Amino acid sequence: MKKVIYLLVFIMILSVSVFAQEKKVKFKAYGNCEMCKNRIEKAARSVEGVTKAEWNQKTQLIQVTYNHKKVKALQIHKAIANAGHDTPKVRAKDDVYNKLPGCCKYKRRAHKEHEKKVEQKNKSKKEHKNKK
Ligand SMILES: [Cu+2]
DSSP: OHHHHHHHHHHHHHHHHHHHTEEEEEEEOOOOSHHHHHHHHHHHHTSTTEEEEEEETTTTEEEEEEETTTOOHHHHHHHHHHTTOOOSSOOOOHHHHHTSOGGGOOOOOSOHHHHHHHHHHHHHHHHHHHHO
16 A cells, blocks of 8 residues: 555656646737648647647737747747747748738738838839839
8 A cells, every 4th residue: 555655656746747847838929810820830839849839810829838848939939930920039031921821921010110111112212213
């Protein structure tokens, strides 16, 4: 009987230490539709150490459960950005974003300054043409 109790205590300690390595984070990952959901979740799950990933279309929040001894949150951000979706920490590369299907081209929020500059350039080009 004592042996069984020792074993149970041992199992409890073991499971607590495994549990302690698990971490949950929630952050924004910009996307539009069901396809984005699959892409974002797949990207997050492809990271070693990630056990759960669920993206919510309405809130655009992804909840990730991962082993923080195996992986850092930033790596998960990077994987999602590599799939074409911006996160608050990592912005997807423009050419990756441009390759997304039309329905997945979410409105990008970061780097608004850059977009303004492009707009201004286009405007000045038009004005130039009009003068001719
Ligand atoms: Cu989509």
